[in-house]
Amino acid sequence: MNNYELMVIFTPVLSEEDFKSAQKKYQDFIKENGGDTVASNPWGLKSLAYPIDKKTTGIYWILEFTAPSTVNEKLKIQFLRDEQIMRHMITKLDKYAVEYNHIKRNGGFPVHKAVEA
Amino acid sequence: MAKNEIKYLTAIKQEKPKKKFCRFKKYGIKYVDYKDIEFLKKFINEQGKMLPRRLSGNSLKYQRKVADAVKKARQMSLLPYVTDLLK
Numbered sequence: 001m002n003n004y005e006l007m008v009i010f011t012p013v014l015s016e017e018d019f020k021s022a023q024k025k026y027q028d029f030i031k032e033n034g035g036d037t038v039a040s041n042p043w044g045l046k047s048l049a050y051p052i053d054k055k056t057t058g059i060y061w062i063l064e065f066t067a068p069s070t071v072n073e074k075l076k077i078q079f080l081r082d083e084q085i086m087r088h089m090i091t092k093l094d095k096y097a098v099e100y101n102h103i104k105r106n107g108g109f110p111v112h113k114a115v116e117a
Numbered sequence: 118m119a120k121n122e123i124k125y126l127t128a129i130k131q132e133k134p135k136k137k138f139c140r141f142k143k144y145g146i147k148y149v150d151y152k153d154i155e156f157l158k159k160f161i162n163e164q165g166k167m168l169p170r171r172l173s174g175n176s177l178k179y180q181r182k183v184a185d186a187v188k189k190a191r192q193m194s195l196l197p198y199v200t201d202l203l204k
Contacts, residue, residue, distance in 0.1 A: 007152075007193050049197040058194070062152070089193055096147035104150075 001066050003038070003093040005101070008079070009058040009086045012045060019059055022084060026075070027063070033074060035067025039105060052086050064093070064101055137174030141182075149182045151189035157196060161187060165200045 008026075010019060019042070027037050043060035052058065072090055079088040093101070103109060140146070151157070160173050160183050167187055170180045190196040 009193065048194040049191075049200075050194055052194060087193065089189065091151075091189065094148075097150075100148040100150060 001035075002069060003064070003066050003098050004072065004090050005093050005097070006063045006065065006075070006088065006090050008061045008063075008088045009048075009052070010061065010084050011053075011086055012055055012057040012059060014059055014084055018084070019061075022082075023061060023063075026078070027065075029075065029078060030065050030067055030071060033067065033071045035065050035071050038064040038066060039101070040064075055086070058086055139174060139176040139179060141179035142176060146179075149179070149186040151186040151193070152195065154190065154195055157183070157187055157190055161196070163201065165197045 006026075010022065014022070023040060023042065027040065030037060041062045041064075043062065045057055046060050047057050048055070075090065076088075079085050141149075149156070160168050160175075162168060167184060170177070173180065173183070175183060187196060191198050
């Protein structure tokens with residue numbers, strides 16, 4: 001059971017409930033394959049740094065989950081098949097990353113991080 | 118020898134460059150988050166290119182983590198590959 005973080009960019013034309021149903025679909029997909037979601041954090045509509053498929057904005061969604069290592073391959077196939085998704089990225093989280101996300105979620109960092117450099 | 122070349126008796130005293138330190142070791146930051154754009158912007162120049170270690174002052178281990186995070190951010194179009202007047 002490793003910790004992973006998934007970031008997905010949907011096409012901007014997606015409506016709100018499609019966006020929600022897509023989130024739900026993938027979270028259930030992970031649950032079926034023996035993983036479970038730690039935190040889901042939809043960023044919503046954001047402008048892209050460079051156009052992807054001629055679109056300059058996209059709907060971002062970040063999902064942190066734990067799953068056995070076999071799940072990612074199946075997940076990737078789902079993403080490639082789904083044409084609403086422009087780009088996706090799954091990163092493996094090491095223990096520092098998990099701790100970082102944990103701190104970030106409940107309560108920010110101690111003040112000194114903001115004052116550095 | 119050029120006529121107007123000024124010769125100094127003593128070498129000009131350059132202003133001593135600020136002692137660089139690795140901010141990751143100093144502030145105990147262990148993980149570079151690729152989503153934290155404001156933090157990553159400190160390590161790239163106006164064109165969006167990554168700063169070398171001699172300018173950013175990072176130690177090797179953390180420079181690689183920063184490089185990895187910047188490439189991930191570029192992949193997910195949080196940071197541009199090349200631009201002008203990014204800051």
